[in-house]
Amino acid sequence: MSRVRLNNRRPNRIRVKSWLWRHGPLPCALATAVLSGCATYSEQMTSALDDVTAGRYEEAIGQVQKASGLSASGVPKELDSDAALGLLNRATLKQALQRFGPSSQDFQEADVELEFLDIANDTAGEIGRYFFSDSATRYRSSPTEKLAINGFNMMNYLALNDLQGARVESRRFTVMQRYLDEYAKDQPHAAFGSYLAGFTLEQMGEYTGAMRYYDEALAVQNFESLRGPVQRLSTLTPYRGRAIEKFLADSNPPTARDSTADSKATAKILVVISVGRVPHKVPERIPVGAAIGLAGSAISGDPAVLGYSVFKFVIYPGLAQSPSRYSQVGLLLDGQGVQPDLASRLGSEITREYESIKPSIIAAALSRMIVRAAAAEGMREAGNSAGSGLGWFLALATEASLAGLDKPDTRSWIFLPDRVYVYQQRVTPGRHRVEVRLGTGPSESHIEEIEVAAGEFAAVVITAPR
Numbered sequence: 252m253s254r255v256r257l258n259n260r261r262p263n264r265i266r267v268k269s270w271l272w273r274h275g276p277l278p279c280a281l282a283t284a285v286l287s288g289c290a291t292y293s294e295q296m297t298s299a300l301d302d303v304t305a306g307r308y309e310e311a312i313g314q315v316q317k318a319s320g321l322s323a324s325g326v327p328k329e330l331d332s333d334a335a336l337g338l339l340n341r342a343t344l345k346q347a348l349q350r351f352g353p354s355s356q357d358f359q360e361a362d363v364e365l366e367f368l369d370i371a372n373d374t375a376g377e378i379g380r381y382f383f384s385d386s387a388t389r390y391r392s393s394p395t396e397k398l399a400i401n402g403f404n405m406m407n408y409l410a411l412n413d414l415q416g417a418r419v420e421s422r423r424f425t426v427m428q429r430y431l432d433e434y435a436k437d438q439p440h441a442a443f444g445s446y447l448a449g450f451t452l453e454q455m456g457e458y459t460g461a462m463r464y465y466d467e468a469l470a471v472q473n474f475e476s477l478r479g480p481v482q483r484l485s486t487l488t489p490y491r492g493r494a495i496e497k498f499l500a501d502s503n504p505p506t507a508r509d510s511t512a513d514s515k516a517t518a519k520i521l522v523v524i525s526v527g528r529v530p531h532k533v534p535e536r537i538p539v540g541a542a543i544g545l546a547g548s549a550i551s552g553d554p555a556v557l558g559y560s561v562f563k564f565v566i567y568p569g570l571a572q573s574p575s576r577y578s579q580v581g582l583l584l585d586g587q588g589v590q591p592d593l594a595s596r597l598g599s600e601i602t603r604e605y606e607s608i609k610p611s612i613i614a615a616a617l618s619r620m621i622v623r624a625a626a627a628e629g630m631r632e633a634g635n636s637a638g639s640g641l642g643w644f645l646a647l648a649t650e651a652s653l654a655g656l657d658k659p660d661t662r663s664w665i666f667l668p669d670r671v672y673v674y675q676q677r678v679t680p681g682r683h684r685v686e687v688r689l690g691t692g693p694s695e696s697h698i699e700e701i702e703v704a705a706g707e708f709a710a711v712v713i714t715a716p717r
Contacts, residue, residue, distance in 0.1 A: 292318055292333050293532070293661040299340070303666060304576075304717050308344045315340045326360045335364040336390045336662055339400070343666040346407060347714040355407040355416070358400055362423070365390065367397040370434060370608060382568050382612050382660045394434070395441065395600050396664050398427040402444030402671075406523050409447065409710040414455050421448035421464070428467075438603065442471040443523070443594035443671040450521055450675060453480060454708055458488040466492030474592045476674045478502050516677035518703035521710040522582060524591060524687055527575035527669030528716050529598040530605075532661035535569030537613070539620075542567075546614035567616040568659040570605050573598075573669070576717055577695075580672050581688035591674040598669040616659070666716040680705040687713045 299314035316323060319337020327334060342357035368378055368391045381391065392400070401424035408416035424444045431440040449464030462484050465477055470493070481498055485491075491499075537545075542565040582591045682702050688694040701709045 291658060291661070292336070296340075296665060300665065303344070304574075306717065308347050312341055312344050315344065326356065330360070330364045331389075333390065333662075335361050336664065339365070339392075339396075339664045340666045343403070343664075343668070343714065343716055346403065346712065347716060349410075349712070351407040351410045351712070355404055355411070358404040358407065362397075362400045362404070365392045365397070365400075367392050367394055367427075368608075370394060370604070378608050378611055382615065390660075390662050392664065393601065393604055394427065394431050395597065395604050396667065398424060398431060398441045398444065399597060399664075399667060401427065402441050402447065403525075403714075405444065405447045405451065406525075406710075406712045406714075409451065409521060409523075410712040412708075412710070414451055417447070417451040418455065421451055424448060439471045439595065439600060441595050441597065441600070442468045443673055445471075446474065446477075446592075446594055446673050447523070449480075453484065454519070458484050459490045462488055462490045462495060463492065466490075466495045468594070469494035469498050472592075473498065473501075474594070474673070475590065476592050476676070479677065480675065516679050517705045518678050518680045519708040520584065520676055520678055520683060520685065520701070520703060521708060522584075522591060522672075522674045522685060522687070523710065523712045524580055524582070524672040524689075525668035525670070525714045525716070526577040526580060526672075526689060527598070528573035528665065529601050529663075529667045529669050530570040530572050531665045532568045532659075532663045533571045534566050534659050534661060536564040536566055539565055539617075542613050542617055546610050546617055565613065565616045565620060566659055567612050568661050570602060573665075575669060577689040577715060579689075579691050579694075580670075581694065582672075582674060583684075583686040583688070584676060584678075585684055586686075589674060589676070591672040593670060594673045595671045596669065597667060597671065601667075668714060668716050678703060680707075683709075685711045687711070689713075689715055 295318035296314070299311045299318065302308070302311035302314060313323075315321070315337050319334050319341075320331070321327065321334055321337050321341065326338065330338070338357040338361035342354045342361065345351075345354035345357065366389065368381070370378065370393075401420045405417045405420045405424070408414070408420060421444075424441075425448070428440055428444070431438075445464045445467035449461045449468060451461075452458075452464060453461035462481070465481055465484070468474060469477065469481075477498070481495060482502060485495075485499060580591060582589050680703060682700065685699045685701060687697040689697070695715075697713050699711045701711065703709045
């Protein structure tokens with residue numbers, strides 16, 4: 252009798268083996284891939300983040316190069332997206348080490364290679380789908396990141412006293428800024444770049460162009476350090492933008508004593524301070540019901556199939572705040588305290604930009620989840636029809652395998668500074684001392700002794716992405 256039962260079972264086992272041979276390799280192979288998968292770019296950058304937080308910029312550069320496939324010297328002829336993103340992060344750290352020439356080269360190469368997310372023209376929801384499977388897609392910078400590249404490279408050229416290089420970056424900055432102005436009007440877009448572009452053109456004697464850039468910066472906020480420059484330029488060019496008009500109306504005319512002192516101050520000092528880090532991407536979980544409410548009609552597929560899914564949460568790339576140890580920034584010029592202008596909060600700009608595309612991202616996550624659930628349900632029905640009784644097991648294995656490979660893309664320019672401060676002042680030709688103090692109790696000091704000739708300028712650039 253037992254022999255008969257054994258023989259009766261054997262055909263079922265043969266059918267199950269046959270079915271697994273035809274259908275089983277997919278979930279099995281995917282499960283193997285999940286278990287043996289390599290760390291993502293974001294995971295490999297963890298050590299670099301720790302080094303930067305501790306101020307070990309040199310060690311962090313080594314970690315960035317390792318994660319990005321970059322060599323220690325030069326730039327590879329062919330760049331993949333991880334390498335291009337690595338150039339952005341390495342450029343920031345080199346700027347923090349005041350290696351302005353190499354930093355500029357990295358920024359230039361990254362700017363050429365990186366595409367940006369075309370938020371304004373995303374009619375088909377491609378942006379949401381982009382944020383998944385970071386091992387298979389090209390990294391695209393957000394518009395704010397793309398704009399910041401040109402702004403930070405302007406800092407490099409000004410620190411190198413290269414006005415022509417800064418002029419080129421100002422033109423690139425303008426192109427991206429116009430795109431953002433059309434997409435999101437009446438919102439700040441890296442105003443520090445407009446400030447630096449105005450300074451560049453003023454030094455080159457292009458006074459009308461300088462006033463246009465200063466008008467863009469003043470449309471965002473009042474820059475106290477621009478009162479002197481704008482008043483002087485108003486006597487050299489007839490250009491008046493709306494923000495310039497208001498700024499001049501609010502300014503007190505210079506006294507005779509101020510004018511006499513100003514005539515002796517024929518040199519100029521520019522100080523740019525960048526601190527903190529913008530929010531970085533991390534995997535976030537949200538209940539399916541809440542995700543459907545946020546995504547709305549942007550979901551493709553039938554959400555009803557999610558009722559069969561064992562996963563009740565959607566995983567998508569969210570934003571997490573990056574802690575900063577520098578809550579305050581101080582500036583002394585020749586021993587006298589002055590107040591730098593907070594020009595940009597790039598973290599806030601990136602957060603606002605992200606929130607505008609978040610529903611599309613969640614919709615893409617849900618749509619992919621629907622595909623996984625439908626595939627798992629197909630496996631369950633196929634397994635049950637084979638009489639194996641393994642339907643639910645196969646469904647679970649399939650959905651788990653597909654979910655494991657469908658990782659949200661959490662890559663970003665993680666060392667992009669959050670806050671940018673600017674300050675400029677006319678000084679008498681000669682030697683001057685600039686001291687930047689970061690944080691409180693005790694503060695971290697950066698001291699620069701600089702020599703400025705008559706009619707020239709000197710730029711002090713301090714970058715501390717922590």
